[in-house]
Amino acid sequence: LSGGVDSSVTAALVHRAVGDQLTCIYVNNGLMRTGETESVLRFFRQKSDLHVIDVDAVAFFLDELKGVVDPEEKRKRIGLGFIKIFEEEARKLGDVKYLAQGTLYPDVIESVVFRGKAPIKSHHNVGGLPERMRLDLIEPLRELFKDEVRELGQELGLPEEAVMRQPFPGPGLGIRIMGEVTGERLHIIRQADVIVLEEMKKSGWYHKVWQSFAVLLPIQTVGVMGDSRTYEHVIAIRSVDSRDAMTADWSRLPYDLLGQISNRIINEVRGVNRVVFDISSKPPSTIEWE
Incomplete structure (x- = not known):
């Protein structure tokens, strides 16, 4: 259970x-x-x-x-x-x-x-x-x-x-972390996930879509914080519309909502300096990244 x-x-x-x-x-x-x-x-x-x-x-x-x-x-x-x-x-x-x-x-x-x-x-x-x-x-x-x-x-x-x-996979966050699952990566994805769910519910979009979640990518990118260079993790936001999970289309979320999610993740989740939005449909992509 x-x-x-x-x-x-x-x-x-x-x-x-x-x-x-x-x-x-x-x-x-x-x-x-x-x-x-x-x-x-x-x-x-x-x-x-x-x-x-x-x-x-x-x-x-x-x-x-x-x-x-x-x-x-x-x-x-x-x-x-x-x-x-x-x-x-x-x-x-x-x-x-x-x-x-x-x-x-x-x-x-x-x-x-x-x-x-x-x-x-x-x-x-x-x-x-x-x-x-x-x-x-x-x-x-x-x-x-x-x-x-x-x-x-x-x-x-x-x-x-x-x-x-919303559906949540049996393997849990293990398949929303690309690459090895570690305590540090779990901490990052958990914080990002909370923000996605909070903002989807606050905006009234949570029950309008089939599924919405964050994915921790296995790459780091260059960013800037103040006058300093950063080299940190990337979070992808995935949100899809579907009826049965056999096929799915990416959700047309409002830009303001995406901006709010992105700003909160970058400002509140230590170790993340970039957020991207997945606009892939199923097929050819699957809903979960792994």
């Missing part, structure tokens, strides 16, 4: 079917956004009947990702890491046979090898899973698109804050 739309709807659906036989596991992998872990746990413990166990796996995941720069390798290591933790927790609980997860149809399409072609990317919950697992998978949303999952969540009685939030 990550707190995202897909896992929340999956949890609600399975709980409707099996009741208290369901145990939800929230894994803090160290790749979550600022305050995400606290808000997710508070929400489900205060506003639902779900039994939620939280696992602190920050050190484990950061160690697994040390030195890894290839996006496919990142996704697979994160997927394997999740399964390892789920299996360990299942052993502690006793006779657990099944693992339910919120895989959607677009996840399957992008992860599948079609007629000998390479997959677009291995989603941590599909192509990132090991071939042999101790737990049998249950994926009730596997043939649904995001808009259908939101509708199902509303039918199940989930509050709007759970079903209408």
Whole structure:
């Protein structure tokens, strides 16, 4: 249970079917956004009947990702890491046979090898899973698109804050940092991400777009601060409009909003001196950079 739309709807659906036989596991992998872990746990413990166990796996995941720069390798290591933790927790609980997860149809399409072609990317919950697992998978949303999952969540009685939030990838900020994931880079992307979300919500654009977020690029550029030269990181802003994540177009955000986001990031996030806006559509680009 990550707190995202897909896992929340999956949890609600399975709980409707099996009741208290369901145990939800929230894994803090160290790749979550600022305050995400606290808000997710508070929400489900205060506003639902779900039994939620939280696992602190920050050190484990950061160690697994040390030195890894290839996006496919990142996704697979994160997927394997999740399964390892789920299996360990299942052993502690006793006779657990099944693992339910919120895989959607677009996840399957992008992860599948079609007629000998390479997959677009291995989603941590599909192509990132090991071939042999101790737990049998249950994926009730596997043939649904995001808009259908939101509708199902509303039918199940989930509050709007759970079903209408923007998508956030399972591998978290790990795939919004181009290159190696380090503590310093996570600190930078978290600060930039907070600013993007704050300004999108303040301007009323958050619910007008499919997804909006910051990406930390693997380059540095020359800038000027006062009379001094700087050589610092670049943040890319990505915002797209979509219905099902199979195709997407870049959002035509107002220049004033983009300017406000850029100014805040450069002024408030230490180590960043340039902000760019991604105007690529899917296809040929994917929504996430990795």
